[in-house]
Amino acid sequence: MIPELYTIFKKHPTVSTDSRNITPNCIFFALKGDNFNGNSYANDALEKGAAYVIIDEEAYVSSERTILVNNVLETLQQLANYHRKQLNIPIISLTGSNGKTTTKELINAVLSKKFTTTATKGNLNNHIGVPLTLLSMNSATEIGIIEMGANHLEEIAFLSTITEPDYGYITNFGKAHLEGFGSMEGVILGKSELYEYLKANNKFIFVNGEDPKQVERTRDVNNFNFGRSEENELTIHFISADPMVCATIDNTTIQSQLIGAYNFSNIAAAIAIGTYFGVELKDIKEAIETYIPSNNRSQIINKNTNKVILDAYNANPTSMKAALDNFSNLTDTSKIAFLGDMFELGNSAKEEHQFITDYVTSLHIDKIYLIGENFGKTISTNKKTVIYPTFEELKANFSKLKSSTLLIKGSRGMALERILELL
Known part of the structure; x- marks a missing residue:
């Protein structure tokens, strides 16, 4: 079923899950939620110009452009994974309790100085957003950057099997979503599912060398350490944050437009990942210094x-x-x-x-x-x-x-x- 659907996707490579935002010749996936049934909007999507609609309730079949599947969400996820397997590109996944979206935006700003990148838009980092991000990648994409969020155990593990990342980074372990994870130990286990996937598949991890929990969990895996200490593979010095974070690397000063010392590690991660992928330091500096936060974030x-x-x-x-x-x-x-x-x-x-x-x-x-x-x-x-x-x-x-x-x-x-x- 998925290979046949993928043939259709290659002809119509735009995916929508919102019948209010239908673009001509897209594929509409009729997802269900607590308060809506996407199946009921399938015909409306076709009338608005969708090439095909994917539904999972037979009562809503209306034409040969209606494709009936067992479960629309699972089909979306399987199609995204199938597409990922056809993409011959490195994908970086990141998760963590705090700073995910800011770090993702910084990494994208830095890497896009050298590569054509596709990154998670906003914080569309869940079981729907991750597949949509993967499906937005095309032959022009040279590096993919996927943000993964979670509020309970096994969620990051599941998203990793869809994304199949080559590289990973965890921003930190913090007291977030304790209701779902149960405890701080649960948070660490849940976020570390990304590490476990990368280790099991002999992939690569970027590590904040200033975080003992990260260092401890990445000793026996391919990794690249960065931080303030000279013991790291890449040393990045924190200068000040009054109020904007200022840092230096190799005698080059980087003055960001991000407030708060807590943003230093986010900036350092972008510098480290950019350095690893061969982005020139002058371009890293420009990318970080011109990044302006939005959406109520600092x-x-x-x-x-x-x-x-x-x-x-x-x-x-x-x-x-x-x-x-x-x-x-x-x-x-x-x-x-x-x-x-x-x-x-x-x-x-x-x-x-x-x-x-x-x-x-x-x-x-x-x-x-x-x-x-x-x-x-x-x-x-x-x-x-x-x-x-x-x-x-x-x-x-x-x-x-x-x-x-x-x-x-x-x-x-x-x-x-x-x-x-x-x-």
Whole structure:
């Protein structure tokens, strides 16, 4: 079935899973979700110009351009893997608890200086996004860069069997998706499934030599170590982050537009991978220095007389602490933090939110606003801390701010970028 479908795909190499975004002569895969049945949109997709539709319910067969399969999602994944096997190119996969998308974007910026690359768009890094990224690669692609996300065990292992990467990198192991992984040990095991695949298939791993957990798990496999220490195969020096990260390599200074010392390892990974693939240092420097973050990820926005560090795309205890440490170390005079709930922490939610509530009061931050149901259950006697269980309560009590530096950090579901409207 898949070889026959692949013959059709080669004639119509554009894939869509959204009937609202049909392009002429694409193939529409009628996926199902909790609140929708893609099969019911198949005929609509054909009317909008799709060449073929892939469905898994016989009742929706409407023409010879309707292809009935047992399971649309599995067919999409199998087709992507079949396509990957035809691609004679190296593929780099990366995962990790924090910094995946930023690191992927940096790696793509660097490698595209020398190669034609295809990389995951945005954070389409799950069991649907990974196949779609693979299927977007074509004969012009020289290197593929695949971001892989997971919130439970065996997910990275599964995505690895679809992607069949030649190279891999794990950004870090952090307290993310504890609800699904069960514990920090579960996070490490889950993310390390990428290492296990690469080791089992005699592939190659890039390793942050400053992370003992990574070093420990990659001793017996082909690897390339990078970091601040001279013991690494590639030494990259951290200079400063006040507020933008500055680094040096071989007497060349790289001044990024990324805020926070926690972004140094992301930048270092892009430098290391670029160096490994033979990108010239001047091109690496240009790629990193011209990369500007977007989508609420460590963006700096000037709003009236205030400077805003907007990091509202996502949050977990590890990334929250790193952002706060960096914010505390800034030399700005008036610093105000707006922190929103961290999601998917399961039974650890109460403990982790209380830890942040206690920890933030020890830092050089003038005022702290804690927002959300979980933070609303925490206790603080510190006078500089204000707790609002809902965003609406923050909005109702919000006072105009002048000449301050603001950190806005929270999980995506909190949508704390709404604070910009209050300014």
